[in-house]
Amino acid sequence: MAIGVKVLRRPARADVSYVRAMLKGMTLTFKHLLQPTWTMEYPEERSVGDAARGTWSLAPRWRGTHRMLTDEQGRSKCVACGLCPQICPANCIKLVPGEDEDGHRYPLIYEIDEFRCVFCGYCQEVCPEEAIHVGQHFENAEYERGRFVYDLERLQAQTHPVSTLWDPSDPRGE
Amino acid sequence: MTPEQKAWLLLTVVKLLAVFTLYMVTITYLTLLERKLAAWFQNRLGPNRVGPSGLLQPIADGIKAVLKQETLPAQSAKAVFVMAPSLAFIPALTLCALIPVAAPVDFSFDWTLPLVGRMTWDGPLPMVVADVPAGFLLILAISSIGVYGIALAGWSSNSKYSLLGGLRSSAQMVSYEVAAGLSVVPVLLLSGNVSMGEVIRAQQASTWYVLPLFLSYFFFLLAGFAETNRLPFDLPEAESELIAGYHTEYSGMKFSLFFIAEYANMITVSAVTVTLFFGGWDIPFTAWDQSGGWLPALASFALFGLKVFLFIFVFMWVRWTLPRFRYDQLMALGWKLLVPVLLAYVMLIAVALVVVEQGLGVTSPLARNLALFGVNLVAGWLVFFVLDRGLVIRGVAGRAPPADRSLPEAS
Numbered sequence: 001m002a003i004g005v006k007v008l009r010r011p012a013r014a015d016v017s018y019v020r021a022m023l024k025g026m027t028l029t030f031k032h033l034l035q036p037t038w039t040m041e042y043p044e045e046r047s048v049g050d051a052a053r054g055t056w057s058l059a060p061r062w063r064g065t066h067r068m069l070t071d072e073q074g075r076s077k078c079v080a081c082g083l084c085p086q087i088c089p090a091n092c093i094k095l096v097p098g099e100d101e102d103g104h105r106y107p108l109i110y111e112i113d114e115f116r117c118v119f120c121g122y123c124q125e126v127c128p129e130e131a132i133h134v135g136q137h138f139e140n141a142e143y144e145r146g147r148f149v150y151d152l153e154r155l156q157a158q159t160h161p162v163s164t165l166w167d168p169s170d171p172r173g174e
Numbered sequence: 175m176t177p178e179q180k181a182w183l184l185l186t187v188v189k190l191l192a193v194f195t196l197y198m199v200t201i202t203y204l205t206l207l208e209r210k211l212a213a214w215f216q217n218r219l220g221p222n223r224v225g226p227s228g229l230l231q232p233i234a235d236g237i238k239a240v241l242k243q244e245t246l247p248a249q250s251a252k253a254v255f256v257m258a259p260s261l262a263f264i265p266a267l268t269l270c271a272l273i274p275v276a277a278p279v280d281f282s283f284d285w286t287l288p289l290v291g292r293m294t295w296d297g298p299l300p301m302v303v304a305d306v307p308a309g310f311l312l313i314l315a316i317s318s319i320g321v322y323g324i325a326l327a328g329w330s331s332n333s334k335y336s337l338l339g340g341l342r343s344s345a346q347m348v349s350y351e352v353a354a355g356l357s358v359v360p361v362l363l364l365s366g367n368v369s370m371g372e373v374i375r376a377q378q379a380s381t382w383y384v385l386p387l388f389l390s391y392f393f394f395l396l397a398g399f400a401e402t403n404r405l406p407f408d409l410p411e412a413e414s415e416l417i418a419g420y421h422t423e424y425s426g427m428k429f430s431l432f433f434i435a436e437y438a439n440m441i442t443v444s445a446v447t448v449t450l451f452f453g454g455w456d457i458p459f460t461a462w463d464q465s466g467g468w469l470p471a472l473a474s475f476a477l478f479g480l481k482v483f484l485f486i487f488v489f490m491w492v493r494w495t496l497p498r499f500r501y502d503q504l505m506a507l508g509w510k511l512l513v514p515v516l517l518a519y520v521m522l523i524a525v526a527l528v529v530v531e532q533g534l535g536v537t538s539p540l541a542r543n544l545a546l547f548g549v550n551l552v553a554g555w556l557v558f559f560v561l562d563r564g565l566v567i568r569g570v571a572g573r574a575p576p577a578d579r580s581l582p583e584a585s
Contacts (some may be wrong), residue, residue: 017562019562020558020562026492028495030491032214037219039219041219046452
C-alpha cells in the first residue's frame with residue numbers, strides 16, 4: 001500500500017474469544033461508570049470567551065455574533081469603505097455610506113443580518129480600520145426574525161470579547 | 175367457606191395488592207435507573223431536571239404518556255392492534271405472583287368482621303402470592319404467552335418494520351425458550367422439585383445452586399437476555415434497521431405498556447435467576463431467616479431485593495456495553511450452540527449426580543454440591559476456553575473471502 005494504509009488481518013479462529021472480549025468490554029464500561037461526568041449544565045454553567053479560561057471556555061478563534069468597535073468618542077471606527085459588504089459571501093451586510101462636512105466618511109446605515117451570516121469572519125479580516133469583528137458569543141435566540149438584523153447601535157452595544165483570527169504567519173497562535 | 179379459607183383469601187388479596195404496587199413502582203423507577211446508568215456509563219449526568227436529581231422524571235413521563243394523542247394506523251387490524259399491548263403486559267405482570275419474595279411469617283389471628291364473618295389464620299404464611307406446586311413450569315408457560323402480544327402487535331400494525339420486528343421476536347423467543355428450559359433442568363435435578371419454594375428450601379439445606387451449576391446459571395442468564403428482548407439480543411427492536419420494531423406504530427399509553435412489559439420481564443428474569451441460583455430470599459450461613467418472625471422476613475426481603483437489583487444492574491450494564499448480534503448469529507447461537515451444549519450439560523450433570531450419590535455413596539448435599547462444582551470447573555473450561563474459539567459466534571472470520579477480493583499480506 002503506497003499511501004501507508006495499515007492493513008489489519010482478520011483474526012484467525014484461534015485468537016477469537018467472544019466471552020473474554022465481552023468481559024473486557026464490560027470492564028471498560030464499568031470504569032467509565034466510576035469516572036466523573038463531563039456534562040455542562042447549560043443554563044447554569046455557560047461557556048465564556050474571556051481570558052480567564054475556566055472549565056468551559058470558547059476557543060480564541062470562535063467566530064460568533066458581530067461586534068462594532070468604537071473610538072474614544074464612542075463613534076464607530078467604521079469609515080464605510082465598503083469592503084465588508086463586498087467580501088461577504090452570504091451578502092448579509094447592508095452599508096449606506098455617508099460623509100460629514102470635514103470629509104470624514106461614516107456609515108449612515110450599517111446592518112448585519114445574523115440569520116444570513118455564515119460566520120466566516122471575512123468582514124473582520126478585510127476591515128482596514130479593525131472596526132467590525134466577529135465575537136466569542138453564540139447565544140442569539142430571538143422571538144421574531146426581524147430581531148436578527150443588528151443595526152449599528154446594537155453592534156456597538158455588544159460587549160463580548162472579539163475573536164482572534166487565524167494568522168498565516170503564526171499558524172499555531174504562539 | 176370455612177374461616178381458614180376466608181382468611182387465606184383475604185391474605186392473598188393483601189399480598190397481591192402489595193406485590194403489584196411494589197412491582198409497578200419498581201418498574202417506574204427502573205426506567206429512570208436505566209437512563210441514569212446509561213448516562214453514567216457514558217460520563218454524562220442523565221435526567222436531572224424534574225425533581226431533585228431527576229427523581230420525579232418517571233412521574234412526568236407517565237403523565238406525558240397518558241396525555242399523548244394515540245394514533246391508529248390506517249388499514250391496521252384495529253381490534254388486534256388495541257389488544258396486543260395488554261397481551262404483552264398481562265403475562266409480564268402475572269409472573270410477579272409466582273416468585274417468593276421473603277421468608278414465611280408465622281402468625282395467627284381470629285377476627286370476626288361484619289358481613290364476612292369469622293376468619294382465622296394460624297401458621298406460616300408464605301410470602302408469595304401464588305405458591306403453585308408447578309412453579310417454574312408455570313413461569314416458563316406464562317412467559318411464552320408474552321410473545322403473542324409482540325407478534326400480534328407487529329402483525330396488526332400494517333407496517334413492514336413492525337412485521338419484521340414481530341417475526342424476529344417470535345422466532346427469537348421461541349428459540350431461546352428451549353435454551354432457558356434446558357438450562358434449568360440441572361437445577362430441577364438437584365432440587366428434585368419444580369416449586370419455587372422447594373427450590374429455595376433445597377438451597378438452604380445445601381449451598382446456593384450457582385456453586386454446583388454455574389454453567390447452568392451462565393446459560394440461563396444468556397437465554398434470559400434473549401427472552402426479555404434486551405441488548406445484545408434486541409433484534410425485535412433493532413433501531414438501525416427497524417425503527418422501533420414491533421412497537422413502531424404505537425404511541426401514548428399503548429407504547430408505555432410495551433415498555434412496562436419489557437421492564438417487568440427484566441425484573442422477572444432477575445428474580446427467577448436469584449431464586450434458582452442465588453437462594454431466593456435466603457440469607458446465607460444462618461438459619462435465623464427461617465425462624466418465622468417479622469424481622470427475619472423483612473431482612474430476607476431486603477436481601478432478595480438487593481440480589482434482584484444486582485441482576486437488573488447487570489442487564490443494564492450489558493445493554494450499554496455490547497453491540498447487537500446479527501440475526502443469523504443469534505439463531506446460530508441459540509440452536510447450534512446452546513441447545514446441543516445444554517443437552518450435553520444436562521447429561522453430564524445427571525451422570526455426575528448418579529456417580530456421586532450412588533457410585534461414591536455421598537449423602538451430604540454439601541459434599542455433593544462441591545463434587546458437582548469440580549465437574550463444572552472442567553465443563554466451564556471446555557466451554558470458555560475450547561468452544562469459545564471463534565465457534566460461539568462465527569463472525570466474518572469464519573468465512574473465507576472470495577479469491578479475487580482477498581487481502582494483501584500484512585507487512
